[in-house]
Amino acid sequence: MLQNFRDNLSGVARIFLVAIIIVPFALFGVDALFVDGGGPKEAASVNGDSISERSLQQAVLVQKQQIINRFKDVDPSLIEEDSLRPTVMQRLIRQKVEEQAAADLGMTISSETIFDLLSQVPDFQTDGKFDVERYEFVARQMGYTPTSHNKAIRSELLVNQFLQGVVATGFATEKELALLASVTEQTRDYFYLTLPAAALKDSLELSENDIETYYKSHSEQFMTEEQLIVEYIELQPADLVRDISVDGDLVEERYQEKVDAATSGASRHAAHILLEKQEDKSHLVTMATIQEKLKNGGDFAALAKEFSEDFATSENGGDLGYSQSGDLPSELESALEALSTGDVSGVVETKAGIHLIKLLDQKAVDVPSWEVMEPVIRKELELQMAQELMPDRIEELKDISYNATSLQDAADAMALDLKVSEPFSRSGGMGVAASRQVLKAAFSDSVLQEGYASEVIELSNDLVLVLAIRERLAARLKPLGDVRSQIEMAVKNEMANKQIVVQGEALLQRVKSGSSIETIAKAEGLTWQASLNSKRLGGNQNDLIRQVVFSMAVPDGTPIVDYQLLSNGDYVLISLVKVEAGDYKVLGLEQKHALFSARSLATASRDYQAYGALLLEDADVASNY
Numbered sequence: 001m002l003q004n005f006r007d008n009l010s011g012v013a014r015i016f017l018v019a020i021i022i023v024p025f026a027l028f029g030v031d032a033l034f035v036d037g038g039g040p041k042e043a044a045s046v047n048g049d050s051i052s053e054r055s056l057q058q059a060v061l062v063q064k065q066q067i068i069n070r071f072k073d074v075d076p077s078l079i080e081e082d083s084l085r086p087t088v089m090q091r092l093i094r095q096k097v098e099e100q101a102a103a104d105l106g107m108t109i110s111s112e113t114i115f116d117l118l119s120q121v122p123d124f125q126t127d128g129k130f131d132v133e134r135y136e137f138v139a140r141q142m143g144y145t146p147t148s149h150n151k152a153i154r155s156e157l158l159v160n161q162f163l164q165g166v167v168a169t170g171f172a173t174e175k176e177l178a179l180l181a182s183v184t185e186q187t188r189d190y191f192y193l194t195l196p197a198a199a200l201k202d203s204l205e206l207s208e209n210d211i212e213t214y215y216k217s218h219s220e221q222f223m224t225e226e227q228l229i230v231e232y233i234e235l236q237p238a239d240l241v242r243d244i245s246v247d248g249d250l251v252e253e254r255y256q257e258k259v260d261a262a263t264s265g266a267s268r269h270a271a272h273i274l275l276e277k278q279e280d281k282s283h284l285v286t287m288a289t290i291q292e293k294l295k296n297g298g299d300f301a302a303l304a305k306e307f308s309e310d311f312a313t314s315e316n317g318g319d320l321g322y323s324q325s326g327d328l329p330s331e332l333e334s335a336l337e338a339l340s341t342g343d344v345s346g347v348v349e350t351k352a353g354i355h356l357i358k359l360l361d362q363k364a365v366d367v368p369s370w371e372v373m374e375p376v377i378r379k380e381l382e383l384q385m386a387q388e389l390m391p392d393r394i395e396e397l398k399d400i401s402y403n404a405t406s407l408q409d410a411a412d413a414m415a416l417d418l419k420v421s422e423p424f425s426r427s428g429g430m431g432v433a434a435s436r437q438v439l440k441a442a443f444s445d446s447v448l449q450e451g452y453a454s455e456v457i458e459l460s461n462d463l464v465l466v467l468a469i470r471e472r473l474a475a476r477l478k479p480l481g482d483v484r485s486q487i488e489m490a491v492k493n494e495m496a497n498k499q500i501v502v503q504g505e506a507l508l509q510r511v512k513s514g515s516s517i518e519t520i521a522k523a524e525g526l527t528w529q530a531s532l533n534s535k536r537l538g539g540n541q542n543d544l545i546r547q548v549v550f551s552m553a554v555p556d557g558t559p560i561v562d563y564q565l566l567s568n569g570d571y572v573l574i575s576l577v578k579v580e581a582g583d584y585k586v587l588g589l590e591q592k593h594a595l596f597s598a599r600s601l602a603t604a605s606r607d608y609q610a611y612g613a614l615l616l617e618d619a620d621v622a623s624n625y
Helices: 002-007 011-028 053-070 081-104 111-118 132-141 146-167 174-184 198-203 208-217 237-243 248-264 282-295 300-307 330-337 370-401 408-413 436-442 445-449 480-512 517-524 543-549 589-618
Strands: 042-046 049-052 187-195 227-235 267-275 319-324 348-350 353-363 418-420 457-460 463-473 527-535 560-565 571-580 621-623
Touching (some): 042 053, 049 053, 049 081, 053 081, 081 146, 081 589, 111 146, 132 146, 146 589, 174 589, 187 480, 187 517, 208 480, 227 370, 227 408, 227 436, 248 370, 267 282, 267 300, 282 353, 330 348, 330 353, 370 463, 436 457, 436 463, 480 560, 480 571, 517 527, 543 560, 543 571
Antiparallel strands (some): 042 049, 227 418, 227 463, 267 319, 348 353, 560 571
């Protein structure tokens, strides 16, 4: 049994486990998981086995990244790692007891299995093959040794094997499946009619008193949020360009670099004929024959197909495609440089053998003139130098704005503009207030309550800012004119709901008294529908109506009547007339198999959770969290 678990680490499970191995590398890069030195600290002990502080930190970072990936709009700075630690610690403790249980049950993971998985990780490959040195380098950068990384992988695989072992024990009896099918495959017959709210709302006439009364009694709904107006200083490389002078020699040097780069980007389309060297020098005789045929008008492509021993290109007439400088052996490059389009070289010798090479086409690269490129390069160099000045100017901005209650002096000192935002609330605003970092800083206690300037906020690699409160706008009641249409809709909805429930209740009593849905609908000019043999899932009925129908009691000779108010205000009157239990025996093999899988998996999941809880209860755990 255990050997089967090991052998069956394939398909989806294998992909999943490979993903586990590379998650830290893919999410955090090579430096993200370093912790302070001084030896591994113990975060917890489980039955004598240690969980290190480093393992806990790695798991916390993975958990944080999973939250960021799941909730795309969340601000990473709002996810406090300390708040994640207790939950992650509990998960690591459970993983440890399951790993120990797996080992006690004789489950093992072979070194061959681990190597097989590692060899599939692109980050550990060079030219598509597993590279031991690359693997060890990346592992060390992550704070692992090959041994400790191997141990971490083995732990993950053992826990997964333990899970598979428990899941494999899941089962379902014939009686359970029959009972389950009686519910899941149950069908119901019901009728329903709809009292539409839209027409009723349109017919309602509101008085000014109705609107004003609602406005006063629900004033809390029409309050604005507190708003802020901030003043702020932005600093970016473009602001520093005015202080920079670029030497003309440097501009000329950069221009020449661009010319050289453009020239090296020129490409040539070539074809060749290759003959490998032979000890008896027969390759020279063959080459002379080829040259003679070319001299007499022979076709180069046909001769390459007949004679060339570069089997990768001979079938295509020796075509090497387009290449740039450095792509071909230097001897062939030199020969091509001496050729005009259509010319064939003399015999060229390389390590591979002797060649004839033909220049089929050339693509030159246009090099912009000095007049065109000089201002572009100058601006490029100015920005580059400005970026190099940014760290010093950021420190200067920090010093000048520290504990400042007004930023005008700081702006003047650094010759920067003092800007003012539009009003914005905690939920955000336009322009600078669209940044979550700005919102967090503006509504922080030190800025909002104490009146200090914020710390320098890094919005991007090339833009920082510091802000302070200029004006604080208290929450206020919106004018009636601004919310009139909102109030009219709310009042009409409220009045229509009351009236439609009264009308619906009258119809409900008529159905309970013996009238059918069809009879009432025709008499009142209402829309009605019949749904026969309806199942719990699927079909084109309204989901909410179907949920109500399948929550109703089973009728005993007399229809069961109920109603439901829809989100648009419509009143739906429902009459359930028949319930038919599902029959497991009439199900097809595929349906039976799906039912069995669902039931056995549910059983296995319950057993797995219970088994894990029992292991935790019996474990000797000492945790710092």
